[in-house]
Amino acid sequence: MKVYIIxxxxxxxxxxxxxxxxxxxxxxxxxxxxxxxxxxxxxxxxRCYIPANNLFKELILESEGRFKISFSLTGTFIxxxxxxxPDVYQSFVDLWQTGGVELLSETYYHSLxxxxxxxxxxxxxxxxxxxxxxxxxxxxxxxxNTELIYFxxxxxxxxxxxxxxTILIEGADRILMGESPLYPRWSANHxxxxxxxxxxxxxxxxxxxxxxSWPEWPLTIPKYVRWVKDLTLAEGQGRxxxxxxxxxxxxxxxxxxxxxxxxxxxxxLIRALLKEPMIDFxxxxxxxxxLNFTPKTLSVPTPTSWADTERDLSAWLSNPLQWNAMxxxxxxxxxxxxxxxxxLVPTIRKLTTSDHFYYMCIKYFQDGDVHKYxxxxxxxxxxxxxxxxxxxxxxxxxxx
Amino acid sequence: MRILMLTxxxxxxxxxxxxxACYGLFRGLSSLGVTVDFILPVKEDVYFEIKSSDEADxxxxxxxxxxEAKEQKKPLEFFKVMYExxxxxxxxxxxxxxxxxxxxxGVPSREPKLQVPxxxxxxxxxxxxQGNHMISKxxxxxxxxxxxxxxxxxxxxxxxxxxTYPAGLMLKKYxxxxxxxxxxxTEFDRALGFGHxxxxxxxxxxxxxxxxxxxxxxxxxxxIKEHYxxxxxxxxxxxxxxxxxxxxxxxxxxxxxxxxxxxxxxxxQKGPTIFLELAKKVLERTKKxxxxxxxxxxxxxxxxxxxxxxxxxxxxxxxGFLKRAEVERALSLADIVIMPSPSEPFGIVALEAMHxxxxxxxxxxSGASEIVxxxxxxxxxxxxxxxxxxxxxxxxxxxLKAKQEEARREVQTFxxxxxxxxVLEVYRELLS
Numbered sequence: 001m002k003v004y005i006i007x008x009x010x011x012x013x014x015x016x017x018x019x020x021x022x023x024x025x026x027x028x029x030x031x032x033x034x035x036x037x038x039x040x041x042x043x044x045x046x047r048c049y050i051p052a053n054n055l056f057k058e059l060i061l062e063s064e065g066r067f068k069i070s071f072s073l074t075g076t077f078i079x080x081x082x083x084x085x086p087d088v089y090q091s092f093v094d095l096w097q098t099g100g101v102e103l104l105s106e107t108y109y110h111s112l113x114x115x116x117x118x119x120x121x122x123x124x125x126x127x128x129x130x131x132x133x134x135x136x137x138x139x140x141x142x143x144x145n146t147e148l149i150y151f152x153x154x155x156x157x158x159x160x161x162x163x164x165x166t167i168l169i170e171g172a173d174r175i176l177m178g179e180s181p182l183y184p185r186w187s188a189n190h191x192x193x194x195x196x197x198x199x200x201x202x203x204x205x206x207x208x209x210x211x212x213s214w215p216e217w218p219l220t221i222p223k224y225v226r227w228v229k230d231l232t233l234a235e236g237q238g239r240x241x242x243x244x245x246x247x248x249x250x251x252x253x254x255x256x257x258x259x260x261x262x263x264x265x266x267x268x269l270i271r272a273l274l275k276e277p278m279i280d281f282x283x284x285x286x287x288x289x290x291l292n293f294t295p296k297t298l299s300v301p302t303p304t305s306w307a308d309t310e311r312d313l314s315a316w317l318s319n320p321l322q323w324n325a326m327x328x329x330x331x332x333x334x335x336x337x338x339x340x341x342x343x344l345v346p347t348i349r350k351l352t353t354s355d356h357f358y359y360m361c362i363k364y365f366q367d368g369d370v371h372k373y374x375x376x377x378x379x380x381x382x383x384x385x386x387x388x389x390x391x392x393x394x395x396x397x398x399x400x
Numbered sequence: 401m402r403i404l405m406l407t408x409x410x411x412x413x414x415x416x417x418x419x420x421a422c423y424g425l426f427r428g429l430s431s432l433g434v435t436v437d438f439i440l441p442v443k444e445d446v447y448f449e450i451k452s453s454d455e456a457d458x459x460x461x462x463x464x465x466x467x468e469a470k471e472q473k474k475p476l477e478f479f480k481v482m483y484e485x486x487x488x489x490x491x492x493x494x495x496x497x498x499x500x501x502x503x504x505x506g507v508p509s510r511e512p513k514l515q516v517p518x519x520x521x522x523x524x525x526x527x528x529x530q531g532n533h534m535i536s537k538x539x540x541x542x543x544x545x546x547x548x549x550x551x552x553x554x555x556x557x558x559x560x561x562x563x564t565y566p567a568g569l570m571l572k573k574y575x576x577x578x579x580x581x582x583x584x585x586t587e588f589d590r591a592l593g594f595g596h597x598x599x600x601x602x603x604x605x606x607x608x609x610x611x612x613x614x615x616x617x618x619x620x621x622x623x624i625k626e627h628y629x630x631x632x633x634x635x636x637x638x639x640x641x642x643x644x645x646x647x648x649x650x651x652x653x654x655x656x657x658x659x660x661x662x663x664x665x666x667x668x669q670k671g672p673t674i675f676l677e678l679a680k681k682v683l684e685r686t687k688k689x690x691x692x693x694x695x696x697x698x699x700x701x702x703x704x705x706x707x708x709x710x711x712x713x714x715x716x717x718x719x720g721f722l723k724r725a726e727v728e729r730a731l732s733l734a735d736i737v738i739m740p741s742p743s744e745p746f747g748i749v750a751l752e753a754m755h756x757x758x759x760x761x762x763x764x765x766s767g768a769s770e771i772v773x774x775x776x777x778x779x780x781x782x783x784x785x786x787x788x789x790x791x792x793x794x795x796x797x798x799x800l801k802a803k804q805e806e807a808r809r810e811v812q813t814f815x816x817x818x819x820x821x822x823v824l825e826v827y828r829e830l831l832s
Contacts, residue, residue, distance in 0.1 A: 022692070022719040023729055026654050320709035328713035362701075381704055385718050392655070392690070392714040399656055 001238045003231060004282040004290065005273065006195060007069040008144065008168055009249035011049075011092075012110050013041055013077045014355035016376050020386040025393045031347065036376055041084045048253035053091045055252075055263055059270050060100030067270055068100050068281040071249070072144055075108030075131050076353060096136055102283040105129050105140035105164065111352035112316055114145055115303065116330040118157050124349070125161065142284040144168035146354050148197065148246065148306040149313070152299055155187035164192065166284055168246060171196035172304040172311045182231060182241040184287055185298035193288050194298055197246040197306060201227060206247040210260035219265070221272050228279065239293045242282070246306065308363075316357040321384040326357050328391050335398055344397065351390065359383040401827065403429070404554035404571070405438035406545060406564035410448070410459075413440060413478045414724075416665070417748040418561060418584050421616070421640050427456035428641075428820025434827075437462075439548055441541045441563075443477040447548050464548055481537050481563065484698075485668070486596045498629075501601055508608040516573040516609050524566045524605065527598050535598060542567040549575065556827055560584060562599055565606025572609070578830040581610035586623055589743040592668050604628045612826050614638050616746040617767025638822045639771050641814040642751035649756045649808070652733045657688045658794050661734035661758070663727065663749050664741075666697030671740035671763065671780055673699075676707055676716070678738065681787045682794075683712045689794055690714070694730045696721035731756035735800060736793055741766055742780045750775065754811035759793055759803035761786055771814070774806040 018033040059067045073092065081089040095101055107113055108128040113121035125143070132138045143164045145154060150169040158164050171181030181196035204224070208214045216223070231241055248255065256262040273279050282290065307315035316322055333348045359375040360383050377383040405426065409419030426436045431453035438459070439447045446469055448459035461469045461476075508514060528539040545567035558580045559568030565581060572579040587595040587603055594600070607613050607628050613635045615621035621637050624630045660679070664670040672693060679691040693703065693716070700718070707716040722730060731737070737753040737760055744766035751768065753760055762769040763780035778785045793800045 022694075022717060023726060320705050320711075324708035324711055324713060327711060331713065381701060381718075382720070384704065384708070385720060388714045388717055392717060395714060396655060 001232065001235065001240060001278065002290070003228060003241045003243055003279045004287070005228070005243045005245060005279060006282050006284055006287070008104070008244065008246040008284065009069065009071050009251075010144075010147075010247070011071050011077050011249045012074040013037070013044070013080045014110065014353040015076055015080070015350045016040070017351070017356065017386055017390060019377075020389045020393075022385075022389050025389055026396060031390050031393075032350070033376070037080060038084045040376075041080050041088075044250060044254055045085050045088045047258065048250050049085075049088050050091060051258065051263060052249065052252040053095050055267060056100075057095050057098055059267065060095075060098045063100075063270075063274055065098075065100055066274060066281060068102070068283050070102040070104055070142070070284050072104040072106045073132075074106065074110040075128055076110060076350065078131060078135060093136070096138075102142065102285060103132055103136055103138050103140060104142045104144050104168070104284065105132065105161075106144055107146055109349045109353050110146050110355070111349070112146060112149070112313075112326065112354050112357070113330070113352060114149060114154055114157075115313065115317070116326060117334065118153075120330065120333060120352075122157065122160055124352075125158075129161065139163060142166040142168065143192075144246075147315075149303050150194075150300055150305075151303040152188040152301055155189055155192045159189075159191050165288060166193045166195060168195050168244065168284060169197070169300070170304045170306045170311055171199055171244065174311075175298060175300050175304055179296075180234070182235075182243060183239065183293075184242055184291065184295050186295050188297060188299040190297065193295065195242060195244050195284055195287055197244045199306070199311075201243065202245045202247050205245070205262075206251045206255065209251075209256045209262060209265070221265070221268050224269055225272050225276065228273065229276065232278065237293070240290060242287055314363065315361055316354050319360070319362050319380075321360045321362070321380060322357045325360060325384060325387050325391070328388075332391060332394055332398070336394075339398060341398060344394065348394065351387075356383070356387055360387070401433070401556075401824075401831070402435045402437065402554045403556050403558050403827070404549065404552060405436055405558050405560070406567050406571075407438055407560040408441055408481070408541075408563045410438065410440055411457075413442070413476075415480065417640075417746065420748050420752075421584060421746075422560060423456065424641055424643050424816040425820060425823065426450055426459075427453050427643065428816035428818075429823065430456060431817055432820055432824055434820075434824065437552060437554060439541075439545050439567075440476075441479045441481075441537065441544075443479060445544070445548065446476070447552070464551055466551055479537055479540065481534050483534070483590060485591050498604075498627075501604055514609060514611060516569050520605055520609060521570060521573055524569060524602070527601060528566060530598055532598075534596075538563050538566060542570065546570060546574070555831060556580065558582060559606065559610075562587070562602045562606060565602050569606060569609055572611075578611040579609075580612045580614060580826060580830070581606050582614045582616075583607065583620055583624060583745070584616050585745045586620065586627075588623055588627060589620075589745055590669055592742060610634070611830050612636060614823065614826060616640055618770050619765065619767045620745040636822070636826050638819050638826075639767065639814070640746045640748050640751065641816040641819045642748070642755060642811055643816055644755050649732060651757055651804075652729070654733045655690055657690050658735040658800070659690050659692055659733055660736045660738060660790060661692045661694060661730060661753075662738055662740075663694045663722075663730060663734075663753070664739070665695050666693070666699040666703055668699070669741060669743060670695075670697075671742050672697075672703055673706075674740035674742075674780055674783060675738055676703060676710075677783045678740070678786050678790065679707070679712075679716050680710050681783060682790050683710070683715055685787075685791060686794065687712075687715060689790075691716045692719065692730070692734065693717070694719045694722055694727070727752075728756065731758060734758050735804070736761065736790060738786065738790075739763060739766060739768070740780050740786070744768070751811055751814055754807035757804040757808045759800055760807055761789055772810065774803065774810045 015032045107124040148170045185194045360380045407422045430450045436450040450459045463469045560582045587599045607630045662675040737758040746767035760775035762775045769777040
């Protein structure tokens with residue numbers, strides 16, 4: 001029996017929109033806030049991408065490939081890396097060339113197309129697969145949707161991509177009904193293997209690591225290693241366990257600052273885990289061939305995600321501002337395609353990125369919670385106004 | 401003739417229509433040879449003077465001793481009052497309130513040279529000590545006025561709205577000069593019903609113990625006669641008028657579809673929810689139109705949530721707060737302006753919209769609707785009728801154009817010089 005640790009990191013940057021006032025409509029002003037996007041990219045590069053890439057490269061090389069991680073790099077991230085920080089782009093290429101990295105497939109624009117327009121979803125996945133082939137020569141076999149959004153229908157649609165065999169999903173309580181997230185499942189149609197996020201052990205690192213009000217703070221290496229080893233206690237049949245540690249790459253250096261000791265923690269944690277004979281690291285695609293049992297089937301009729309405590313779509317679609325904005329942008333995209341306005345399509349697609357709708361979320365905004373922390377706008381209403389003004393401008397252009 | 405004006409707003413210190421009305425009136429009066437001194441709620445101890453109409457745009461700033469203040473090093477600091485609708489009135493009903501007030505203060509007599517009794521002054525002093533932040537600003541202003549007025553000579557006091565009534569009444573008492581109380585908006589309009597008891601009481605006193613009352617419309621005159629029992633013979637109606645600040649008011653076309661505009665604070669008094677109801681019903685019939693909500697206010701989130709829940713994409717848009725220049729740009733790109741206010745003493749925005757060539761729909765419950773002939777006048781609750789009008793204007797571009805031209809022409813007949821003459825008449829009655 002083995003405990004397989006599967007590290008997956010989301011690497012994404014949106015094209016944030018500019019303060020686009022009503023009077024900017026029709027003036028030709030750029031929709032995107034070039035300066036802000038560059039500033040954020042630079043900040044995150046210096047705090048997270050560069051130091052984290054260096055750390056993981058070092059660990060992969062010193063473990064001679066036994067340590068493994070996986071990434072999904074969104075199309076908008078790659079575009080910005082090439083635009084603003086070619087050194088960061090190169091750093092990911094270098095990391096990939098160590099052989100210790102698996103690249104996953106997702107929507108190019110990190111969008112909620114899977115909810116609003118399945119045809120568009122297929123096109124955005126296809127665009128991303130082509131990007132990975134072009135940039136890294138890699139043919140992805142594992143898929144993970146925007147923010148880990150998943151529901152049964154998604155697996156049906158992904159049959160369009162025969163190479164895809166595995167999907168990463170959230171190990172949400174309401175779909176597991178008390179069962180363990182450590183065992184992969186078959187999708188309801190048996191087309192894909194589902195790997196589940198272990199949200200407790202993932203969030204201990206991603207969210208709670210530097211939280212001094214957390215009873216387990218400070219998180220030490222022996223403590224975490226023991227938690228991982230204790231997972232085997234409940235397994236009496238010798239089945240392999242698959243521990244999905246899925247998180248935002250910005251956990252390292254951005255959400256948990258370098259001063260919190262997150263980098264040193266990771267360095268020593270990985271080294272300690274590598275010393276445990278029963279623990280191995282795995283690429284997501286390797287889960288399928290290491291199974292020593294027949295997985296159960298898991299049905300997920302309504303969408304789950306890894307966002308907020310609800311783990312559903314409410315981070316992007318819990319108020320009418322979000323619904324109206326999102327519905328409008330997908331309507332506009334369909335119209336642009338119908339009219340053959342391919343000049344506008346890439347721009348409209350950048351507006352389908354989920355972050356734009358996250359900034360319009362009201363439910364936690366007052367509490368100064370994560371939505372507010374991540375938003376470049378003073379309020380959800382302001383984010384909505386700018387977005388709607390841009391839509392109006394695009395509608396005018398489409399009428400020409 | 402020298403008039404001491406008490407007002408809370410004057411450009412560039414503008415919150416709402418009051419500042420625009422004072423600008424027009426002061427300029428009009430000065431063109432008739434009246435010298436206007438006025439005191440604003442600025443932190444510095446200064447007052448302002450307008451001797452001729454060309455000074456109205458840049459009134460002389462005078463220090464307490466009457467000398468012209470030297471070049472201001474930094475801009476004057478204005479103390480703003482943010483009006484908030486009361487959660488709940490302290491009195492159960494208006495009747496209970498009036499009974500209470502007349503018990504303690506009696507009913508003012510109708511004699512021609514009405515004095516302000518000592519009880520009224522002590523009552524006002526008591527009210528000004530009621531520590532809420534609005535009242536404390538009024539208290540500051542009143543002290544300032546009393547301090548500055550000692551150095552001034554004037555023939556008559558003219559006070560604009562409740563914020564300045566305590567100062568007006570005290571000046572009348574201490575200096576024995578006639579008082580004109582001008583009412584631009586009542587607490588009933590702001591609160592859409594019974595509002596802050598203290599404000600009601602100040603309005604009651606300020607109107608009843610004034611020598612003359614000027615109301616901005618028949619609508620407002622009726623409210624104060626009915627609710628504050630102000631005797632008919634004391635009340636004069638003087639409508640607002642319009643000075644065009646910009647000569648050229650060319651229409652700008654931003655969208656292929658016509659634009660229907662709501663311009664005003666997002667507060668129940670202005671009826672923004674009625675506007676959204678209208679937008680919904682029109683958009684059910686045609687998408688060839690855009691609705692624009694321009695302004696800020698406490699109802700913004702509620703309105704945005706409702707508007708977006710209709711799912712009409714960018715056909716209902718919000719601008720947020722607009723600066724002066726942006727107001728003009730919004731008006732020049734609007735085709736139709738709706739003023740659906742459930743209670744609007746006048747509504748100077750209507751005249752501004754006319755200047756910028758907008759077709760107008762006014763609620764019958766607005767003062768402007770009494771004089772504007774080119775506008776459609778509809779009960780504020782009659783959304784269906786507004787829908788029919790908007791649809792007709794959208795479908796008949798030549799009708800829309802004609803209505804816009806008519807508005808542009810008509811607004812030129814609303815001249816502040818004429819209004820100032822009517823006000824001067826009121827002064828003469830009192831000074832003769």
